[in-house]
Every structure is written in C-alpha cells, then in structure tokens.
Amino acid sequence: MKNVTKIGVFTSGGDAPGMNAAIRAVVRTAIYENLEVVGIYRGYQGMIDGDFIPMNRRTVSSIIQKGGTVLKSARCLEFRTPEGRKIAYENIKAQGIDALVAIGGDGTFTGAKLFSEEYDIPVMCIPGTIDNDLYGSDYTLGYDTANNTVIEAIDKIRDTASSHSRVFFVEVMGRDSGCIALNAGVGGGAESILLPEVETGLEELIQELELAETREKSSMIVIIAEGDQNGGAYEVAKKVKEKLTHLDIKVSILGHLQRGGAPSSFDRVLATRMGYKAVHELINGNSCATVGMRGTTIITTPLAEALSKKEFKLDEELLEIANIMNK
Template sequence: MTDKNNVPNVSQKRVKLRRIGVFTSGGDAPGMNAAIRAVTRAAIANKLKVVGIRRGYQGMIEGDFIPLKSADVSGIIQLGGTILKTARSAEFRTPEGREKAWLQLQKADIDAVVVIGGDGSFTGALTMSQEYNISFVGIPGTIDNDMYGTDYTIGYETALNTVVCAVDKIRDTAVSHGRIFLVEVMGREAGLLALNSGIACGAEVILIPESKEQHDELKRFLDKGYKNKERSGIVIVAEGDEPGGALKIAEAVGRDHPDLDVRVSILGHIQRGGSPTANDRINATRMGIAAVDALLDDQKSVMIGLDNGKIVQVPFNKAVKLNHSIDTGLLDIQKMLSM
C-alpha cells in the first residue's frame, strides 16, 4: 500500500510483535544503561512488552528474565555498568546451550531480541537466529570502538576520557621524579583507544597491535632521552601489543637502559566504569530507538551503527567478520609532535 506520493506506507511493513527481550553481553561499557532505557521506552511507546534478560546468554539459557516497565529504567541513564548484568557463557557456544536458550525464549513468549555488546555477542546472535529463525538486532557496546560498519560504539568516549584523565595525573609524577611511565590501556586486538588517548595526552610513544614499527620509535625515544638527559615521558601501550603488554616491555627497557627509572601503570578496569559522557548517552539513546524500529520493520541479524552521524544498519555477518581499520596516519601526527 502506498500513499498519494507513491511512497510505501511504513506502518504496513511493520510486523506484529508482542514482546521483545533486551540484554547486555560481554564486557560492560558506559552507556549500556542508556541503551536499555531507550529500548524499553521505545518498545513501550510502540505497544510492546519488554523483558530484560539478566547475565547475558547465560541468563537466557537459565531463564533469568525480568519484566521491564518505564519506571524500571528511570534514573539509570547516568549510571555506568549495566542493570541487567553481563556474563560470558561457554555453554551458549554449544548447540545444546543455544537450544536451551531458544526454549526459554519460547516459554517467555519473546518474539525478538535486542543484544547490546560486541562482536562475540553478535556472533552468538547470528548463529542462533540462523538456527531458530528469531530476529536479533544489535547495539554496539564496547570501549574498543572496533566494530566494522560503525564510527562509534557505546562506551568508547567515556573510556577515552577516563584514560586521558588518568594519564594527565601520571605525567605530573613522571615529570616530578624524572621517570618514564609505560601506561597500559585496554585493547587486546584493537589499538584505537591507545592511539587516540596517546595523542590526547601528548604521549611520547604509542604502542598498538596494528603497527610493529612503533617499537623502533620507542627505541629512538629512549636513546634520545638518555643522550639529552630528558628522563621523563609517557608511553601508551595497548594490552594486546605483541611483546606482551607494558610489564614485558618494561622488563626489556630495564635491561637495555638500567640507568632509566621506568615504571608501569596498568589502568585496567577503571576504563570500563564511570558515568557515561553526554555523547555516549545520546548515541546509546539513538541506537536503542533505532533497534526497536528495526525489529518493527522486520529486520533480522543487523547491527545499528553510526556513519557520519547517521543511523545505519549493518548485517551481523559483516560486522563480525570484517576488520575495523584504524587511521595509522594518526601515528605520523604523534611522531611529528613528539619530536
């Protein structure tokens, strides 16, 4: 059916849904609660019932479900973490585990599901949707910002600001004591958090998994620093950097430069916590509403993303199989400014 301008009537495309599930999976990220809130209220506005699935796929297997009403998501937009909890589930990786999850969804009359997480979470959703013909729509929630097809993942900006704040404080003591600090940030397979935080903090060297040449930069910096008696500095290290992270690198630096005072600071899980920034709240809200719209439009196995500020839908098989590239030209900027 079309209107007088021959534009398809969107309402006619929408499928009949009664109840949707929403859950968070994998590592937590600031802004997940904002996404839960948006999904819940957008669904209710479209006359749908909402079920919160606690503890990710493991909670799905165990039927750990709670009804969500508008009041249940009041006052959570500013909170870090996730009110639905999160977990990793080895059992869900098995056909038997996914069958249990499917039976629990059927028992609860859940017609479709919104999953908030990263590539591992979306891989599980893709597999289950193929096996049981149930619609999953994903919202990218990961501080690594490493998902293909989207410029932005929920939690990245908050984590970036957390790193910058911490490193600014570390630099104060580095300068005061004439020390070189190796600061390890999260990013097992992706170095975007390390790269951008390093630029924002004015780091002398940035070590990321995507560039092995940076270890030559570290050697040049240490040799130059020793020669010029400039003994303080910040080296940002992504945890997935090839030698094994900041501790391993510090051991090697200590052997080669015993005269330098080298310290290690591993920021760890403070990067995951904290109240989300305005952008993380806004984008989580936009993506949450878009996820409900996608389900109503009978979309299946797609991730909601942002491309140049606009909402896009990316098939799961692309989001999880294709690599998110980083702009290594930013390393050239860092080299120029750390002269």
C-alpha cells in the same frame, strides 16, 4: 515476518559505559510504540536459566548516567551448544518474546546471528565494547568514555612523573585494537605509543626516548596497548631498562578501571540513538543486523557482513600526527 509485540533486551560479554543508556532507550522506545519489553539477566546464561524481568519506564529510571549494566553480564559456554540454544528458545517463547535486542561485542553478535538463523527470531544488535573493534560502526558504546578515563589517568601519572623525573610505561586495554592507545596517547601528550596494528621495534622506541632526553625532557609517558607485539608494559619496560639503565622507569597497568564509570555525554547520546534505531528496525521488519554510526548517521549492517569483515579503525592522519607530536 510476524509483527513484533514483545521484545527481550539483554547485555552480554564485557561491560561498557553506555549499556544502561541503551537499555533505557530500547525500553522507552518500545513502550512508546505499544510493545512489551522483558529484560534478560546475565545475557545468554539468563536466557537458558529463565532469568527474566518485565520492564517498564520506571525500571529504567535514573540509569542513563550509570556505568556497567543493570541487566548484568556473563560468559555462557552452554549457549554455544545446540542443546543450550534449544533451552534458551523454549524459555523465551514461554515468555512470549518474539524479538531480541542484544547489546555487546563480537561474541554477542555471533551468538545472536546463530540463534536468529536457527529459530527465526528477529534480532538487532547494538555494539557495546570499549575497544571500538567492531565492523559496522565508527564508534562503539563505551569507547569515548574509556578514552576520557585513560586521559584523566595519564594526566595524573604525568604529575608524579614530572615530580620525580621518571619514565612511565602505561598499559591500556586493546588486545587486538589500538584505538584507545592511539587516541588517548595523542590526547594525553604521550612521548611514544605502541599499537597492535603498527609494528614498533624496541630499538625504535629506545631511539625515541633518547631523542626526548636530548631535548631535556625530564619525564616521559609511553602508552602501550595490551596486545602490542612487544609483550606488554612490564616486558617492554624491562627490555628498555636493560638498554637505558640510567632511566627511572615505572609501570602502570590501568586495567578494568577503563570499563567503569559514568558514560560520557557522547556515549549517552549514541546509546540512546542506537536503542531507538534498534527497536524501529525490528518494527519495520529488519533482522539479524547491527546498529552502527557512520559519520553522524545511524545505520544498520547485516550481522553476516559485520562478523566477516575486519575494519582498520586507526586514523592514518592521527598516526602521522602522533609521530610528529612525539618528536
């Protein structure tokens, strides 16, 4: 493998709080190691369009606290084709880029692996997604911040639910992962939590709500991950209302507000550690891998392994705790 002299860094896929902190860490670590850094706007699309910007310490000043991504993000169907990847390769070679740091989710990882294998470009990935659904890391960038955002929303919804003796069905992000729903549900004191990974029938949910009523609970919160098999918050609320007609039921879809906002302290530190690790792994000759956190240690996992395995990230003990706290 050639010595790395110029790194290209980009973000791709859905944005997540902490991406800017990761960009900052990559840039400042690379400069400290006497490497050049180029920012690539709009991920793989910018690679194809030749949308590059030289980066220095000043270009990443005062971004550690910002949500979103200063390098922007985009979906790119063209990069899925051999012709598109060839254009992208020619553009990065013209810039003198000889290694890449990709920040994003599984789609970003898939593109990075394919590109690295086709053109022998060293690539390190940093997991950035609020869903916390990637193999190779206990936590992904943005997950902690999204949890805090959801809990803050639940607290506010609880106030109005209590004032009007209502039952709120709150839908959170998580098409395939119930991590946000479970953790925010426990942290927010929800009466019931519906998850994609755990089958909860509507009859069971109705029994839980009836039990809560017998304990004279005048207001209740039900957290539903968007990928729950019962069909989402509106569908669940409709079916429950048909059975428990006396309940005053409302639905709140938190949506994309979960992706925004300043990253938490945890996400800022995690992003900084991951960015630092990614640059040093490239310098040391590692490639086609993702940075991750296991316990308190920053490690790497080959992309082939990270993409081929699915990790069940719901804490079994926390599931039991949620069941006990709901009763």
